[in-house]
Amino acid sequence: xxxxxxxxxxxxxxxxxxxxxxxxxxxxxxxxxxxxxxxxxxxxxxxxxxxxxxxxxxxxxxxxxxxxxxxxxxxxxxxxxxxxxxxxxxxxxxxxxxxxxxxxxxxxxxxxxxxxxxxxxxxxxxxxxxxxxxxxxxxxxxxxxxxxxxxxxxxxxxxxxxxxxxxxxxxxxxxxxxxxxxxxxxxxxxxxxxxxxxxxxxxxxxxxxxxxxxxxxxxxxxxxxxxxxxxxxxxxxxxxxxxxxxxxxxxxxxxxxxx
Numbered sequence: 001x002x003x004x005x006x007x008x009x010x011x012x013x014x015x016x017x018x019x020x021x022x023x024x025x026x027x028x029x030x031x032x033x034x035x036x037x038x039x040x041x042x043x044x045x046x047x048x049x050x051x052x053x054x055x056x057x058x059x060x061x062x063x064x065x066x067x068x069x070x071x072x073x074x075x076x077x078x079x080x081x082x083x084x085x086x087x088x089x090x091x092x093x094x095x096x097x098x099x100x101x102x103x104x105x106x107x108x109x110x111x112x113x114x115x116x117x118x119x120x121x122x123x124x125x126x127x128x129x130x131x132x133x134x135x136x137x138x139x140x141x142x143x144x145x146x147x148x149x150x151x152x153x154x155x156x157x158x159x160x161x162x163x164x165x166x167x168x169x170x171x172x173x174x175x176x177x178x179x180x181x182x183x184x185x186x187x188x189x190x191x192x193x194x195x196x197x198x199x200x201x202x203x204x205x206x207x208x209x210x211x212x213x214x215x216x217x218x219x220x221x222x223x224x225x226x227x228x229x230x231x232x233x234x235x236x237x238x239x240x241x242x243x244x245x246x247x248x249x250x251x252x253x254x255x256x257x258x259x
Contacts (some may be wrong), residue, residue, distance in 0.1 A: 022053040024217075025069075025241045028093060033074040036062045037092035039145060040077035040167045044191045045098045057250040061115055062096035064242055065215070068233035073105035080145035084109075087218055094230075098185060099209040109216040110223065112230045115243060116213035116255045119206045120153060121186040125174055126200035131181050133205050138182040143170045149211065150183035171201060187251050188219055210258070 028034050038046040046056040054075055066073035083099075087109070088094040101111050124131050131140065138158030144151035148164045154161050162179055164170050170182045171192060174208060176184060187207060188201070193199060215234075217227050237243045243256035 017222055023222040023225055024093065025223075025229055028069065028071055031071070032199075033072045034062075034066050034069065035074050035076060035091070035093045037076055037083045037086050038062070038097045039080055039083075039097040039166075040075075040189065042098065043167075043195075043233075045185075045188065046096070046134065056100060057116070057246055058096040060246045060249075062094075062238075064237050064246070065233045068236060069229055078091070080185060081147050081163075084147070084216070085136055087216060090218070093226075094215050094217055096215065099216050100119065101214050102149060102152070104152075105216065108219065110219050110227050112215035112217070112227060113234050114212035114214045114258075115234050115238075117210040117258055118178070118213060118255060119186045119210050120150060120183050120188050121203045122181060122183055122205040123171070123174065123189055123201055124181045124204055126202050128180065128202075128204075131204055137181065141178075142181050142183065143179045144171045144182060146160065154181075154183055170207065171199065174201065187255065191251075 038054075040046050040048060042056075044056055046054070046058045049055045054077070058171055059075065062075070063073045072168055076086070078086060080097070083092070083097060087095060098116070099105075100118075101114070105111075122137075124249065130136065134153070134157050137154055140159050141153040141162060142151075143158045143162040143164050144154065145165060151161045158243045159181075159210065164173065167184055167188055170184065173179045174182050186203070189201075189203060193201070215230055217223050217230070234243070238256060244254045247254045247256050
C-alpha cells in the first residue's frame with residue numbers, strides 16, 4: 001500500500017511540474033508569439049491602411065507589449081462578438097480592441113493595468129432634437145456591435161439595440177434614420193468625421209467618467225505570470241513614452257493616462 005501511495009505521489013508531482021511548465025507565459029515564449037484578437041475595422045484603433053496593412057493604436061500597443069515579452073504579436077481579425085468566445089476557447093491569448101473594463105467582464109476575465117482611457121459619446125443625426133442625454137434613450141433604437149460596452153450602456157438606459165459590425169455601418173444607420181442614435185468612443189467619432197466632414201452627425205452627450213481600456217486574459221492561476229508580465233510591459237511602455245507616442249500618432253492627443 002505504501003508503495004502504491006509513493007507511486008501516486010510521484011505521479012502527482014510530475015503532473016504538477018508539467019502543469020507549471022505549461023502556463024500561458026511559458027507557452028507563449030515557447031511558441032514565440034502571442035495570439036491577439038482584433039477587429040481590424042475600427043479606425044483609428046484597429047484598421048487597414050491604404051496598402052491593406054493592419055494598423056492602428058491597439059495594433060501598435062499589442063506589438064509593443066509583445067516585443068517587451070520577447071515574442072511577436074500574431075493578429076487574428078474577427079468580429080467583435082467573436083473576440084471573447086475565442087478567448088474562452090483558447091483560440092486567442094488576448095484581445096487588443098479598445099476593450100473597456102466592466103463589472104460583468106471583470107467577473108469573467110482578469111484585466112491588465114489600463115493602457116488607455118476614453119469617454120463614451122452619444123451620437124445622433126444633426127436634425128435630431130429628441131435626444132440630448134443618455135436618459136433620453138429610453139424607448140429609442142440604437143445600433144452597436146453585439147455585446148459591446150456601448151450596446152450594454154444603451155440597453156441600460158432602455159434602448160433597443162440593432163446589431164452591426166462596424167462603426168461606419170452604425171453611423172450609416174443613424175444618417176439614414178433607421179436608428180435614433182448610437183454610442184461609441186468619442187475619439188472614434190472624431191476620426192470618422194475627419195474622413196466624412198459632411199456627415200450630418202453630432203455628439204449630444206458624453207459620459208462623465210472615462211472608462212479604462214485594458215487587455216483581457218482568461219482567469220486562472222496558469223495565466224497569472226503572463227498577466228503580470230503584460231502589466232510590467234505596459235508600465236514600461238508608459239514610463240519610456242512609447243504609449244504616449246502611439247496615442248499621439250493616431251489620436252493627436254495622449255489618451256494613455258487618466259488625466
